[in-house]
Amino acid sequence: DAGVIQSPRHEVTEMGQEVTLRCKPISGHDYLFWYRQTMMRGLELLIYFNNNVPIDDSGMPEDRFSAKMPNASFSTLKIQPSEPRDSAVYFCASREDSSNQPQHFGDGTRLSIL
Amino acid sequence: GESVGLHLPTLSVQEGDNSIINCAYSNSASDYFIWYKQESGKGPQFIIDIRSNMDKRQGQRVTVLLNKTVKHLSLQIAATQPGDSAVYFCAEEAGNQFYFGTGTSLTVIP
Numbered sequence: 001d002a003g004v005i006q007s008p009r010h011e012v013t014e015m016g017q018e019v020t021l022r023c024k025p026i027s028g029h030d031y032l033f034w035y036r037q038t039m040m041r042g043l044e045l046l047i048y049f050n051n052n053v054p055i056d057d058s059g060m061p062e063d064r065f066s067a068k069m070p071n072a073s074f075s076t077l078k079i080q081p082s083e084p085r086d087s088a089v090y091f092c093a094s095r096e097d098s099s100n101q102p103q104h105f106g107d108g109t110r111l112s113i114l
Numbered sequence: 115g116e117s118v119g120l121h122l123p124t125l126s127v128q129e130g131d132n133s134i135i136n137c138a139y140s141n142s143a144s145d146y147f148i149w150y151k152q153e154s155g156k157g158p159q160f161i162i163d164i165r166s167n168m169d170k171r172q173g174q175r176v177t178v179l180l181n182k183t184v185k186h187l188s189l190q191i192a193a194t195q196p197g198d199s200a201v202y203f204c205a206e207e208a209g210n211q212f213y214f215g216t217g218t219s220l221t222v223i224p
Contacts, residue, residue, distance in 0.1 A: 004157075033212070035214075042122075042214065042215075042216035042217065043158075043203065043214040043216075043217075045212055045214075048212075055210065056210065091157050091158075093157070093158075099146070100145075100146045100163070100165055100207075102148050102150075102160040102163055103148075103160075103205075103212075104160065105150075105157030105158045105159070106157050107155070107156050107157045108156075108157050
């Protein structure tokens, strides 16, 4: 079975540029999560969706960050404008829509803002 | 042991020995707990989970213990192998609230 697919795997760009990260969840999963991982702060939940609707975006650091889920098989996390402190690994995860189910993670996008 | 905080504990074990990784959680309303393994360059991978109505669950070479009285979770790995070297995270869920620990780095010495 295909797992959660993220693209790109690596992104290097200059500060001020727009960055778009993409995620395809596991088919049939109704929850989708975006996380950021850094050495300093560990794994931070940014936002999650249920049935394509954003449920909790309290972890989104600033207005420069936005996430969308136009359909059940695709989500984007956008940073505009990007800053060096946004450098991190960004993970997407999905989960079935029932209680007590684990999240399944993609392999992440390693983002470097110069 | 690990807590939902900012430091990354490390654990080194000899190949073939048993490993115990600990986690202290803070939300007494959490009713579902999960252990993940993260290898370098990859996302966290589900290992084993446990619901709050249980205190022990066993998988293949892994056992999770839950002590709700002291809000403590542990992961035991039997006969640790070099492929077990990774960062291990505990996670807890309380309704639609999700929390991850900062992880424990396990190194297996051949």
